[in-house]
Amino acid sequence: MPRIGWLLATWLVAGLSFGHEGHGHDDKIGGVPLADFRVNELRIPCVEVQNLDPSVDGQFFDVILDRRGNSMNFELKFAEVENPQLCQAIADFAKFHDDFEDAGDATRILVICERRQSRSKVSVNAESLIAGRYAAQIVSGASVANSALKGTEGDEVEFDFDSDPADIAEGATAIAPDFIQGTVSAKILNEAGETVVAVDSVPCLNK
Structure with missing residues (x-):
């Protein structure tokens, strides 16, 4: 910014x-x-x-x-x-995809989350990963959700969490409509359950 x-x-x-x-x-x-x-x-x-x-x-x-x-x-x-949530989301997206602040091959994580009146939606992306299978865990307030393991595509992996039935049917991990409570923390776990990269308290868009 x-x-x-x-x-x-x-x-x-x-x-x-x-x-x-x-x-x-x-x-x-x-x-x-x-x-x-x-x-x-x-x-x-x-x-x-x-x-x-x-x-x-x-x-x-x-x-x-x-x-x-x-x-x-x-x-x-x-x-x-x-809107601070909107601007922070734009800043996080730019930093994730921009090589300007790229610390070599360091793994990076991007979380984009949105709360509507009757819907919660979270996307977790990571890149510069070693080839393999990974899972994502998200936390908001007292709520926790875990994805299934997923293989990398190149050096990247992406996970979607959603309360919308249509998105769940397309493969998103199901969460409650009121899952998001202000901010979301997330981490990427390897097959051994070890944290590879994490981010805390990402502000979410409210619509």
């Missing part, structure tokens, strides 16, 4: 207002970052703030910046708080 640091500080000093999700403001930015030179704007969704102020550190913002003249310098003109 991009960091705005001094840009947000400039915006705060300038006293520009910003919207909070869920307080009557429409989401103005979606998709990928966009540089539109027709209107000299740079639009960036899901910017994570770090090391600015405790009141905003760790939050995600959608931002719009104006180009200054014919330079490649931009000035922040708009910032709006964005």
Whole structure:
């Protein structure tokens, strides 16, 4: 995720207002970052703030910046708080698939989870695994679910957990509709039951 640091500080000093999700403001930015030179704007969704102020550190913002003249310098003109679960899911997905932070052949894990009114859905992916069979375990609150063993495809393996009957019929491991309680922790186990890679407290999307 991009960091705005001094840009947000400039915006705060300038006293520009910003919207909070869920307080009557429409989401103005979606998709990928966009540089539109027709209107000299740079639009960036899901910017994570770090090391600015405790009141905003760790939050995600959608931002719009104006180009200054014919330079490649931009000035922040708009910032709006964005859904933290959505932005974190995007960040986790990018980090999992991007080689920029690849630590050699280290095994990586990605968890994507979604809670609806009457449905829970969790996907667990791992890559850079030694060829073999693995299982996934997910935990949310007091609930625990374990998949069956599954063989790798290349160096990857993927597990789906779902409360939807159609997805269960297609091979997803069954979980209760209320399985997800805020966050999900997950781990990949080898055939000996040993943990190969794990992640704790992944925030889930709520729809």
